[in-house]
Amino acid sequence: MIYQRGLRLMDDTASSLLKKSARSPQQAPAPAPGPTLRASGEISPSKEELRVVIFSPLFPEYAARLAASLANHGSVRLITDRTGYEKECGLHLGSPEPSKLQTRLYQLFLRRSGMFAYIRDLLRALIDMWAFKPHIVHFQECPNFAHYIMVLLMKGSARIVVTVHDPLPHSGSDSKVDRPRIRSRIRAAANLLLGHGHHCCTELARLTRANGTEVRETTHGVLLCPPAALQREPIPGRVLLFGRMEQYKGLAVLLDAVELLGRRGLPLSLHLAGRGSELDRLAGRCRGATNITVRDSFLTSLEAVQEFQEACIVALPYLDASQSGVASAAFANGRPVVASRVGGLTDVVIDGVNGLLCEPGQPESLADALGMALSSPRLVRRLRQGAMNTAATSMDWGTIASRTAQYYGELLKRPRVSLPKA
Secondary structure (H helix, E strand, C coil): CHHHHHHHHHHHHHHHHHHHHCCCCCCCCCCCCCCCECCCCCECCCCCCCEEEEEECCCHHHHHHHHHHHCCCCEEEEEEEHHHHHHHCCCCCCCCCHHHEEEEEECCCHHHHCHHHHHHHHHHHHHHHHHHCCCEEEEECCCCHHHHHHHHHHHCCCEEEEEECCCCCCCCHHHHCCCHHHHHHHHHHCCEEEEEHHHHHHHHHHHCCCCCCEEEEECCCCCCCCCHHHCCCCCCCEEEEECCCCHHHCHHHHHHHHHHHHHCCCCCEEEEECCCHHHHHCHHHHHCCCCEEEECCCCCHHHHHHHHHHCCEEEECCCCCCCCHHHHHHHHCCCCEEEECCCCHHHHCCECCCEEEECCCCHHHHHHHHHHHHCCHHHHHHHHHHHHHHHHCCCCHHHHHHHHHHHHHHHHCCCCCCCCCC
């Protein structure tokens, strides 16, 4: 009942805001001269400098690295969650000109702060957005009430770009807490949606076809880039499964594959680093194996880098997937992956170049791919080089920011339109 009332309240709020701030396409005046970009993505010096707000309650390291690179194309104000930023952003994130990048940290989740502090910080974040007078407000999608209201309140004064990290929620606990109607309304309110890779963009375009919001392709950049002091040779035979241990992760399939490899006489050690309901469910199987170790805790960025550096192979035996921050982190650390041939993983994992692909949900296929890599040091060396090349090219944040800035420039040349219906 409360949820339904909340949705009705949001719809009423949207209508009220749009009557005050938005004009119909027929009434819309020609856009005022604003920042334009050269084909390279750079701001033309004869025009007003581009101003961008990045609002990112989730994905703080992703948002911080994107903001640092976008600061080469204009002025950027990053607004993100304080707790997440302090936990995840302990590494060097880039070297933008200090006057071009401002970072604002707030408590953007109710469960971390309490009602009073949560509302106070949301209002402060909103004031920060307005005061910056941005041309673009770039949201990293977070489907909750507050995020939707933020989108509506800023739509009257800026163009709205939303990066969709998961077109559909992952199987397991994510799907149980999903808010599809809020997610749909956020996407309908955007002027531009960005998806990671061809698969995610195709899925996103299918899901948003009714409201007609444009979808463009971007790339998930590198994460957990290792400082020189932490770089080391991998431990031979060590396989890492990292991150949120939920149903979609394919942990049970990986455990079955490890048992198969044991029966084949191939020595390996599996290390699980992360926490989640699937790890809790399978804890007994993990404790009963002598070649499996578990680090059931949240890792700092430095601890996470150490885990990737010690791994010979990073396993991505996912049952379903959009993009993968774990793959981005693996490549940043020069580690190849063995991944399921599913979802957006096939957009970044090139079989035989920076990793190996296997069939999802099939322990035999996963065991074959892991066995091929672990039994051939020469193959692993070649895949490591491919992983580093991917990190330095398509996953480079400078390249990603240039393309994103070009999208901004194209968007700013268009007249404003009214909010479509979800």
